Amino acid sequence: MHARLTVFLPEQAALSHVLRDGERLQIGRGEDCGLCVAHPSVSRLHAEIAQDGDGTWVLGDRGSKNGSHVDGKVVAEASLPGDAWLRFGDVYCEFELVDAARSARIADQQQARRARATALTLGLQRAAGFSALLDGTLQAVMELGHCTRGFLLLRDDDGGFAIRACQAIDPTLLAHRRFSGSAGAVERVLREGEAVVANDVGSEAWLAARDSVVAGGLRALVCLPLRDAGGTLGAIYADRTTAGPAITRLDLELLEAFAERAALYISAQRASDALVGAPRWAPAAAGIAAP
Structure with a gap:
């Protein structure tokens, strides 16, 4: 067997x-x-x-x-x-x-997850507007990470980070860092620009010592950086308080690839939105060369 x-x-x-x-x-x-x-x-x-x-x-x-x-x-x-x-x-x-049948199902499930990650990535192209793009990005990370709640942060004009998408967490608690999750994981990702994964939160000393983590009863979490050419654009955080499948190396590989592509779309959409309302360059009249 x-x-x-x-x-x-x-x-x-x-x-x-x-x-x-x-x-x-x-x-x-x-x-x-x-x-x-x-x-x-x-x-x-x-x-x-x-x-x-x-x-x-x-x-x-x-x-x-x-x-x-x-x-x-x-x-x-x-x-x-x-x-x-x-x-x-x-x-x-x-x-x-x-048994052999379950072993084959495991292989099929892994292939299905790869296909699903590809479909979710392609789905970002069809997002109807910037808010839909951010919501879709967060939902996809929650799905691929086997998580039930999360939020997405983006850098704002003054260099801080704004909560731009949220699922199953009160955004007012997030704003004051009083949510029952790991603000430390988010700060670590924003500071170091590398993903954080924890499958047994209670055994991670740097997490388990935090009151918010203990109070929230976290079972697993993942936090991913959103990076563009200028550095860290933001972060996506997701977690769960219930039992579930482990976040594996395959899951992390799919999540990081998805986040990399999502960051490109988000960066491009932000640049496009910034042009809305900006002064327009007037084209030269037909037949008249610009001086």
Whole structure:
């Protein structure tokens, strides 16, 4: 039977790997491992998962510094006859048995998500006006990130950021930073210009220590920069307080590609809107050359 391993890396999108019958998967920090887990608590070659003669998946530690665990117990070698939680160093992983049919569905779902991201990107071209473009951008990020609420910020003329789209969050609370989300994630994205993803918000020390995060009961969040040639144009934030699928590397790849294209459309639309009401250049009269 096939299996799926989902790796929950701190402050990163989750890794997802489907193990097929007969596969021998080496796990570690080394780039030559079949599953590279780039975390300092993980050894270069930390562990290996393979099938025994009966087809049962077996986890074997490979002399790692910080140990391998199955359902909370440190192991040198352990059979994985059913679903289990694994830990390599400080990195938690979900191990699931999947039959061939479900394995095929996973591959189909990934392809469908790529197609959906492409459709959402093309849909931006058909947005009827600037507000519709911003609303459509936010809705798409919420969908691709498996989130239920969010907002979009754009840089204004005085160098600050204005709330230009909002879904399922009171904008007056946003304006005073009293919403039950992570203002810190937004500030980090605006400052550093890099995406922030958290799948287990409670385990992220820099997030879990914030009162707003604790009060809001956040389960996952994603915040993406909107970049143009002049720097950071704005940011899109989305989160959820309910259980849901992990935000994976594939999801982040699709989200970043979408945000990059959306930023181009938003920048172009802003430039177009800025021309409305501006003094017009009068064309020369027919047959009369301009001096």
